[in-house]
Amino acid sequence: MPLDSAPVPRLDLLLARSSGLGRRAATRAIRAGRLTRHDGTPWTDAKERVPPSHLPLTVRLDGEPLVLREHVHVLQHKPAGVVTARSDRRHATAYELLAGAPLHRHLRAVGRLDLDTTGLLLWTTDGTWVHRLAHPKYGIERTYEALLDRPPAPCPEDLVLDDGHRPEIRRIETVPDEKAHPGLLRPAPGPVCRIVLVGGKFHEVKRIFAALGSRVLALCRTAYGPWRLPVTLPAGGWVEIDRRAGPGA
Structure with missing residues (x-):
């Protein structure tokens, strides 16, 4: 099944994912008129579908700017001495270095690099994309x-x-x-x-x-795949990338 054939996301789920609110709290916020479009008009239909082609989308929640996202894809320059994990009792993790990345708590690594190996490490919130990039049958x-x-x-x-x-x-x-x-x-x-x-x-x-x-x-x-480690990206640094530039687009 093509990756982009996934269901079009609902507004309440996007708000919950992007803001850190629970789903019910996001639904209540939408119905209460706390979410507005860029032109200031309230967005009150929690079940409205937002096409992925419209994302990322800047809105306002309680008057503060918020970017709605379904997925985020990140290219990281992993340094030596950190493990490819979200948590580890013995070592610092590459995940800790992604603090500040959009949808940080939902990010997953595409494959892994050894403790002493440096270089390009991809992270994404899209589990299907993880499989598409990591599985040998796809020949990446x-x-x-x-x-x-x-x-x-x-x-x-x-x-x-x-x-x-x-x-x-x-x-x-x-x-x-x-x-x-x-x-x-x-x-x-x-x-x-x-x-x-x-x-x-x-x-x-x-x-x-x-x-x-x-x-x-x-x-x-x-x-x-098509992604290259930028020579100007320092160890520990990261940049957001466009999934549509590579496999599974």
Whole structure:
């Protein structure tokens, strides 16, 4: 089913989602005339459907500006030392760094990056989009740059890892130092390689290079599908993105 075939959202649900009000409180606020359109006219039909093409939409609640949103999609530059989780007892989380993002409490990560891996991490409030981007059957490419202890051996077309897994590698290429992404940490000297693959199994990139005789010293995801990690986005920073620019639009 196409992603955009989902039901058109109701006004009361949009208000509850965007304001933090409970659904009943949102319905009461609408019926009481506390919600107004941009032209100042009251919006009193709580069951009215708002087409996604009209969103995001700026309205006023009790006279204060409020942006109605159904979903939000965020690209984050994950730093090293934080886990891809909403909460964790041992480590700081990438989710904590998204404070201030729209619909923050509804955001979910698309896949995950290891504790010591940096780079592009997508977040969304749309569970269907998470599945569409993360599941291997959709063939979404991930691009990484890896700092290695030594150059890797040539990669055979039929590479099989130690657990029998056959990674779907699109290409591996050497990256000149001056062209390496600034998001890749450089704790030691060594060659940098770019790898493009489909899927994202546990430690897959590290295991691929290990099979080629190299050890990964640092790893940065620089692209996920059509989205690229901006070279100007600092570690820990995030930007809102348009889902319509990529798969599942």
